[in-house]
Amino acid sequence: MLSVNDLIVLYQKLRALRGVSLEVAEGDLVALIGSNGSGKTTLLNSISGLIPAGAGRIMWQGTPILGMSPDNICREGIIQVPEGRKLFAQMTVEENLEMGAYLPAARAEADQSRQMAFDIFPRLAERRRQTAGSLSGGEQQMVAVARAIMAKPKLLMLDEPSLGLSPLFAAEIFQTIKELNNRDITVLLISQEVLQTLTISNYAYVMENGEIILNGPAKELLDDPRIKESYLGL
Amino acid sequence: MNTVLVIQSLISGIMMGSVYALLGVGFSLTWGVLKVINISHATFGLIGAFLAYTLLKWLGMDPIFSLVVSVPLLFFLACLIFRFLIVPITKAKDVIVTSMILTFGIAIILENLMLLIWSPDPRLLTTAYTSKVLILGPFYFQYPKLAGFLMSAIGVLVIHFFLKKTYTGKAVRAAWQQPDAAQLYGINLRRISMITFGIAVASAGAGGVGMAFLYSFDPHAHNLWLIYLFLVVIVGGVGNVLGAAFAGLIIGVITGLSLAFLPYQWVNLLTFGLLMVILIIRPHGLFKGEV
Numbered sequence: 001m002l003s004v005n006d007l008i009v010l011y012q013k014l015r016a017l018r019g020v021s022l023e024v025a026e027g028d029l030v031a032l033i034g035s036n037g038s039g040k041t042t043l044l045n046s047i048s049g050l051i052p053a054g055a056g057r058i059m060w061q062g063t064p065i066l067g068m069s070p071d072n073i074c075r076e077g078i079i080q081v082p083e084g085r086k087l088f089a090q091m092t093v094e095e096n097l098e099m100g101a102y103l104p105a106a107r108a109e110a111d112q113s114r115q116m117a118f119d120i121f122p123r124l125a126e127r128r129r130q131t132a133g134s135l136s137g138g139e140q141q142m143v144a145v146a147r148a149i150m151a152k153p154k155l156l157m158l159d160e161p162s163l164g165l166s167p168l169f170a171a172e173i174f175q176t177i178k179e180l181n182n183r184d185i186t187v188l189l190i191s192q193e194v195l196q197t198l199t200i201s202n203y204a205y206v207m208e209n210g211e212i213i214l215n216g217p218a219k220e221l222l223d224d225p226r227i228k229e230s231y232l233g234l
Numbered sequence: 235m236n237t238v239l240v241i242q243s244l245i246s247g248i249m250m251g252s253v254y255a256l257l258g259v260g261f262s263l264t265w266g267v268l269k270v271i272n273i274s275h276a277t278f279g280l281i282g283a284f285l286a287y288t289l290l291k292w293l294g295m296d297p298i299f300s301l302v303v304s305v306p307l308l309f310f311l312a313c314l315i316f317r318f319l320i321v322p323i324t325k326a327k328d329v330i331v332t333s334m335i336l337t338f339g340i341a342i343i344l345e346n347l348m349l350l351i352w353s354p355d356p357r358l359l360t361t362a363y364t365s366k367v368l369i370l371g372p373f374y375f376q377y378p379k380l381a382g383f384l385m386s387a388i389g390v391l392v393i394h395f396f397l398k399k400t401y402t403g404k405a406v407r408a409a410w411q412q413p414d415a416a417q418l419y420g421i422n423l424r425r426i427s428m429i430t431f432g433i434a435v436a437s438a439g440a441g442g443v444g445m446a447f448l449y450s451f452d453p454h455a456h457n458l459w460l461i462y463l464f465l466v467v468i469v470g471g472v473g474n475v476l477g478a479a480f481a482g483l484i485i486g487v488i489t490g491l492s493l494a495f496l497p498y499q500w501v502n503l504l505t506f507g508l509l510m511v512i513l514i515i516r517p518h519g520l521f522k523g524e525v
Contacts, residue, residue, distance in 0.1 A: 049417075082418060099416070
């Protein structure tokens, strides 16, 4: 479905990504783990078209999408929940969801999508008229995921969805991600919660210094001594 | 002090202030949303005023109906200016300063074009109802001011509801609050920015007609209008439509009251003096900046 080949991204003359390749198959839940500054967010932003790539290829359902503008990549069904949520803070929860379904195709099904989002996060239905900025961190993350649901994603990319959340909220978010995957949404998940991430994923990539250093089925990586030592502290 | 006179000058101040508000709203939007300080904003307002003047003189068209011509025309002109002049400078390091220099140039060019077309003579909008007055009890409402007031109040409300209720308007706010996230959800930033600029300039045209209802004007008049624009934004908060509306009313009321009770030379002195005091007490303006 999505395949990234030898992607190189320069950031202020530094090589933020040094030839990254990655595959996401339809229906998959793929994890991307790695420490801070390893280039995970850069990779997601290049897929979304926010950052121009220096070289390489990004193929989406057989067509190249590298160089396309972010709004056109969104039109293709590649939806990102950005790091730090980036909600429209002075707009209400409802307006944030509405903006998620901005494009005509998503707007046509906005009512069903909203119902689905409120089924998953009943709390947001109660808070629909509050401004997004006035919510707690956990609730804001729910809005961020709900906004993405409104966009009718074919591929949902989440960047650190559990950052800054209480363990309880984090567990809830991971469960929701798994549930969305069960509803036929392909997922690419970035997270530093390595144990929880690998537990719900099918396949995983490990990034360090702008390179993929390890990849394999998530269950195998959980048993890998390098993962145990560097990321799970075992 | 005479109560009737106080209330009368309040009424007159509110009617003037609504026009400042309409003229200022678009200036505030381009500043807040696009980070473009459009020095030529009032110049576009003046074009609206001159178009109204010409259409009235040659076709006998009511200045308010002239908006049917000038608003779409200015919207289209603004889109062209945005595409070919503003877009290139958005790559500049300091967009705000660069935009001021660019639009200052646009203002000078437009001012000289207006001098060529309309000559430097001061003009007045003289309609059939120019000298008519509506009298309610002890108070009177001059028809031209009343027309300017109603047009401006409607104009500001239309822009407010556009931003709050329509999809495109909400996208304008979203793009201002989180440009990256807005793009990730399918909003074309350049298109939204162009629409914002177009609406701002078109509303300036309407505001200019409102100003022409209040004062005589010549091709240099935009220089004084520009100062009112800055006041509206500074008091009302950058990008805040209702804030701009209230700021316009406050400025109008201060002007109205000082016109009634002070010699003419004191009016601007008092208006700007009071606003300086407001700025010293509340450097971020009276209202929060938000779309």
